[in-house]
Amino acid sequence: MNGASLTTWDKVRQPLQRRLSGEAAALIYRMGLVVLIALVLAVLSDSFSTSSNLLNVLRQASLIFLLAAGLTLVIISGGFDLSIAVNLTLSACLAAGVMKAGGPPLLGAGVALLCGTCVGLLNGLAVTALRMPPFLATYGTLWILQGLAFHYMGGNEIFGFPPEFRALGTGFFLGIPIPVYLMVAVLAICTVLTQGVNYGRELYAIGANPVAARLSGIPVRRRQLSVYVLSGLSAGIASVVYLARVNAADSGIGEPLLLPAIAAVLIGGTSLFGGVGSVFRTIIGALILALVINGMNLLNVHSTWQPLVVGVVLLAAVLLDLLGGHRRERIG
Amino acid sequence: MNTTTLTVYRRSRPLPSVVAICVAMIVGAALLVKGFLSGGNLVNIGLQASILMMLAMPMTLVIMSEGLDLSAGALLSLCSVILAQALLSGLSIPLALCLSLLTGLIFGLANGVLVANLGLPPFVVTLGTFGVAQGAALVLTDGNAVAGFGPELARLYGASLLGIPVPVVLALLVWLATHVLLYHTRFGTYVFAIGGNRDALTLAGIRSRFYHVGIYVFAGLVVGFAALLLTGRMNSAHPTGAIGMEFDAIAAVVLGGTSFEKGDGWLLGTVMGVLTISILRNALNLLGVESSLQMVSIGLLVLAVILIDSWNKARKESST
Numbered sequence: 001m002n003g004a005s006l007t008t009w010d011k012v013r014q015p016l017q018r019r020l021s022g023e024a025a026a027l028i029y030r031m032g033l034v035v036l037i038a039l040v041l042a043v044l045s046d047s048f049s050t051s052s053n054l055l056n057v058l059r060q061a062s063l064i065f066l067l068a069a070g071l072t073l074v075i076i077s078g079g080f081d082l083s084i085a086v087n088l089t090l091s092a093c094l095a096a097g098v099m100k101a102g103g104p105p106l107l108g109a110g111v112a113l114l115c116g117t118c119v120g121l122l123n124g125l126a127v128t129a130l131r132m133p134p135f136l137a138t139y140g141t142l143w144i145l146q147g148l149a150f151h152y153m154g155g156n157e158i159f160g161f162p163p164e165f166r167a168l169g170t171g172f173f174l175g176i177p178i179p180v181y182l183m184v185a186v187l188a189i190c191t192v193l194t195q196g197v198n199y200g201r202e203l204y205a206i207g208a209n210p211v212a213a214r215l216s217g218i219p220v221r222r223r224q225l226s227v228y229v230l231s232g233l234s235a236g237i238a239s240v241v242y243l244a245r246v247n248a249a250d251s252g253i254g255e256p257l258l259l260p261a262i263a264a265v266l267i268g269g270t271s272l273f274g275g276v277g278s279v280f281r282t283i284i285g286a287l288i289l290a291l292v293i294n295g296m297n298l299l300n301v302h303s304t305w306q307p308l309v310v311g312v313v314l315l316a317a318v319l320l321d322l323l324g325g326h327r328r329e330r331i332g
Numbered sequence: 333m334n335t336t337t338l339t340v341y342r343r344s345r346p347l348p349s350v351v352a353i354c355v356a357m358i359v360g361a362a363l364l365v366k367g368f369l370s371g372g373n374l375v376n377i378g379l380q381a382s383i384l385m386m387l388a389m390p391m392t393l394v395i396m397s398e399g400l401d402l403s404a405g406a407l408l409s410l411c412s413v414i415l416a417q418a419l420l421s422g423l424s425i426p427l428a429l430c431l432s433l434l435t436g437l438i439f440g441l442a443n444g445v446l447v448a449n450l451g452l453p454p455f456v457v458t459l460g461t462f463g464v465a466q467g468a469a470l471v472l473t474d475g476n477a478v479a480g481f482g483p484e485l486a487r488l489y490g491a492s493l494l495g496i497p498v499p500v501v502l503a504l505l506v507w508l509a510t511h512v513l514l515y516h517t518r519f520g521t522y523v524f525a526i527g528g529n530r531d532a533l534t535l536a537g538i539r540s541r542f543y544h545v546g547i548y549v550f551a552g553l554v555v556g557f558a559a560l561l562l563t564g565r566m567n568s569a570h571p572t573g574a575i576g577m578e579f580d581a582i583a584a585v586v587l588g589g590t591s592f593e594k595g596d597g598w599l600l601g602t603v604m605g606v607l608t609i610s611i612l613r614n615a616l617n618l619l620g621v622e623s624s625l626q627m628v629s630i631g632l633l634v635l636a637v638i639l640i641d642s643w644n645k646a647r648k649e650s651s652t
Contacts, residue, residue, distance in 0.1 A: 080455070132638050133592060135400075135455050140638065143579050144631035150624030259463045262456070272453055304475050308467020315460035318452050 026269050030284045037291045045298040053294070055177055061290035062183035063241055065283050068261040069186050070120070070234025072282045073194070073227045075265055078207035078274030079134040081228060083123060084235045084261060086145040089254030091115040091239035093149050096158040096249035105165035112243070113236040119145065120232015124225035149251040159248035169244025179241045183283070186237065190279035203227065208275030259310045260289050266317035273321075289313065349640070350589050354604040354611075361615040368618060375497060379565070381610035382503035383408075386558035387581035388588075388606050389510040389599070390551035395585050396527040396597035397547050399447055399454035403439060404555055404581060406465040408574035411435050411559035413469045416569035419481035425488070425560075433556035439465060440552020444545030469571035479568035489564030499561045506554060511599055513550070519543060527597070576627075583634045584609050 041048040048054075067084055074081045095112035099105060119141065126137035171178045194200030205213040206220050214220045242257075243249055268285030270277025292313065296305060361368045387404050394401045411432040418428035439461055446457040491498045514520035522543040525533040533540040563569050586592075587608055588601030609630060616626045 082455075126635070130639055131643075132635070136592065136638050137635070139455075139579075139582075140631050140635040143576075144628050144635075147624045147627030147631060150627070151622065259459065262459065266456075272456060302471075302474070304470035305467065307463050308471055311460050311463020311465075311467055314463060315446070315457070318446075318456055318460060319450070322450055322452060 027281065027284070030267075030269060030281070030288070034284060034287050034291065037288065037295065041291065041295045041298065045295070048295075048298055053298070055180075057287075057290050057294045058180050059177045059245075060293060061283070061286040062177070062179040063238060063245070064257070064260050064264050064289055065183050065286040066179070066186060066241055067235060067238035067257055068264045068282050068286060069190055069279055070227070070231030071261060072265050072268075072270050072277060072279050073190065073203065074134075074231045075270050075272060076194070076207050076274065076277050077203040077224060077227050078210060079127060079224060079227065080138065080272075081120075081123060081231045082135065082138040082258070083119065083141045083145060084231060085254040085256075085258035086142050086149065087116055087119045087232060087235040087254070088239040088242065088257065089251060090119070090145045090149045090152075091236050092243040092249045092253055093152055093158070093251065095240065095243055096161070097152065099161050099165065100158050105162050108161075108165060109168070109240045112239045113233060116232045116234070116236020116239060117229060118232070120229040120235070121225075123232065124228030127228060128221040128225045146251075153249070153251040155251070157248055157250045161244070161247060166244050166247060169241050169246075179245075182237065182241060186234070187279060187283060194279060199223070199226075204275050206274075256307070259307065259314055260293070263310055263314040263317050264289050266321055267313065269321075271321050272318065285317075349637075350587055350601045350604045350608070353587065354608045357608050357611045357615075361611055365615045365618045368615060373614070373618070377610050377614050378500045379497060380614060381606050382497075382499040383558050383561050383565075384577070384580050384584060384610060385503040385603070385606045386506050386554055386561070387577055388584040388602050389506050390547075390554045391578075391581045392585050392588070392590050392597055392599055392602045393510070393514065393523050393547045394454075394551055395582070395590050395592060396523055397544060398527050398592060399547070400458060400582065400592075401443065401548070401551055402455060402458040402578055403443065403461040403465055404551065405575045405578040406462045406469070406572075407436060407439050407552065407555050408559055408562060408577060409569075409571055410439075410465045410469040410472075411556045412563045412569040412573065413472055413478055413571055415559050415563050416478035416481055417472065419485065419563075420478060425484060429557070429560055432559045433553055436552035436554070436556025436559075437549060438552070440549040440555075441545065443552070444548030447548065448541045448544035466572065466575065473569075473571045475571060477568050477570045477573075483567070485560070485564045486567040489561065499564075502557075502561065506557070507599075507603060510554075514597075514599055519546060523547060524597070580609055580630065583630050586634055586637050 038048075067088060071081055071084055091112040094115050095108040098111045099108040103111075123134075123138050123141055126132045126141070127134045130137075132140075168178055173181060194203065202213065202218045202223055205216070205218060206223055210220055238257075239254070242253065246253065264285035265277075265282050266272065266285070267288055268277070268281035268283070270281055289310070292309065293306065296309065297303075367373055387408070391401060391404065414435050415428045415432040418431050419425065423431075443454075443458055443461055446452050447454045489499060493501050514523060522533060522538060522540065525538075526540055526544050526547070530540055530544075562574060566573065584605035585602050586605070588598060588603070588605035590597040590602060612630065612633075613626055616629065617623075621629075
């Protein structure tokens with residue numbers, strides 16, 4: 001009797017324990033990787049462990065994270081959003097245009113957030129109401145948005161923004177860059193959304209098995225719509241921070257951020273196949289990428305190497321995802 | 333309606349839409365755009381279409397296998413850069429072309445192995461190789477254009493055979509080769525099956541992965557070949573020059589009625605898609621519409637066609 005109940009308990013407990021420890025281990029490995037890269041860089045370069053450089057790494061990581069946070073939610077729910085970087089470009093260009101025309105910084109930032117959210121809404125409607133495959137729909141919007149950004153900017157650059165606006169990207173509060181506070185705030189909100197309330201559990205369920213999710217009464221299409229909107233909003237926030245930091249907008253500013261953002265999500269351990277991952281993991285992914293990029297700068301590697309390295313990191317992340325055993329049939 | 337007519341109807345479904353779009357585009361451009369029908373402009377369209385054709389032919393096979401190749405544009409830039417640098421270092425055109433083909437082969441093989449053997453989603457894999465190819469091109473050139481390798485290649489590009497420009501002849505040859513490969517070889521039959529029912533192919537004892545890799549290798553090789561035309565046209569090579577061309581190629585395939593699912597592909601449709609896009613761009617150019625808005629219009633066209641595609645699928649599913 002005692003033995004029987006023990007085996008029943010074991011049947012429930014053991015797989016759970018194994019799964020938990022597996023996820024914890026994956027997280028610890030990745031944190032270890034962050035420490036390892038940091039240590040290597042500290043040995044290789046004297047200027048790495050200065051506080052200004054470390055804060056710089058954090059700032060770079062926060063930018064990648066802000067762009068990738070929404071994407072993480074989309075990928076957890078089994079979708080994909082290729083348009084985030086171009087969404088950032090268009091949002092930044094519009095915000096720059098507004099401020100150039102004399103609009104206050106608050107209005108500029110508002111326009112960027114609104115533009116990002118609207119693009120996300122359009123993506124979401126294309127995927128849910130019009131039933132397009134997510135990847136194709138967002139690939140189409142990518143080029144439409146890029147065309148619009150080219151058209152709006154007409155090959156010109158808009159630069160020089162009010163100091164209050166620039167503070168969003170370059171400012172400090174209590175010695176820590178303001179984007180880092182934004183990163184922590186977004187992380188907190190996303191963590192509550194995904195881990196604290198039913199909404200998050202529903203996203204994981206949709207990502208793991210959309211049919212089962214629908215049959216168990218989850219409003220799948222509405223949830224999917226919401227993640228694309230959040231992804232657009234996330235791109236809008238990132239566009240404000242990025243624009244404030246570089247202090248100039250042109251029609252190509254977002255493009256170099258696409259691969260790092262996707263790589264950050266995947267290297268963090270969120271599975272491309274849906275249903276596995278977390279926004280916190282994306283922070284670790286963003287830190288790893290920021291460290292790699294920072295290290296290349298410190299070691300005087302020419303910036304032309306950056307796409308190559310990020311591409312390799314992305315492929316490595318996909319392979320890692322495969323080794324994680326999350327592979328499932330999926331139409332790309 | 334019995335099953336046979338139904339099948340025939342389904343097979344021929346893409347035919348009317350792309351033919352209609354293509355004809356409408358030609359008639360519309362001829363009527364509305366001044367100078368569209370001039371001989372020089374038609375040759376120009378042919379030249380413009382030739383590189384797109386080369387990218388779109390293998391892209392049809394890739395999309396039929398439920399895949400996608402986002403790396404094509406970046407790979408074309410890389411091959412073009414390698415070709416130009418080889419010529420600059422004094423190699424003959426055939427040898428330089430071999431290097432370009434080799435580069436295409438390596439990237440095609442990498443895409444294919446990652447997609448087919450490891451079962452990774454094609455769009456993320458090719459996004460990664462996109463980054464690698466773009467990065468490699470930038471590293472090789474330090475971000476500068478490669479030029480000054482003599483006029484032989486440009487002369488080849490400008491030559492004509494029986495009155496037809498050489499690039500058009502080469503593009504037609506690629507079409508012919510793809511046609512034979514798809515409709516008259518065992519490989520082609522397997523391509524249909526890989527998209528349609530991969531498991532059945534495997535269960536029939538066929539090494540479906542091998543042929544699946546073959547699709548991507550073919551794509552890489554054709555891109556390596558297309559670099560010859562791109563480099564000849566510009567008489568130089570730019571490390572990011574061809575990025576974005578993969579979008580036109582995918583657009584042409586989608587317009588042509590090839591579906592992203594069920595191995596439903598039609599090569600002639602892709603050819604018409606290529607013509608449609610080339611004519612659209614040319615007409616918009618003649619009308620003075622800037623290239624950014626051309627991009628938007630092609631994007632909208634593609635989304636519209638994907639929409640029709642997925643609606644048709646939904647209707648088919650609900651009716652069965």
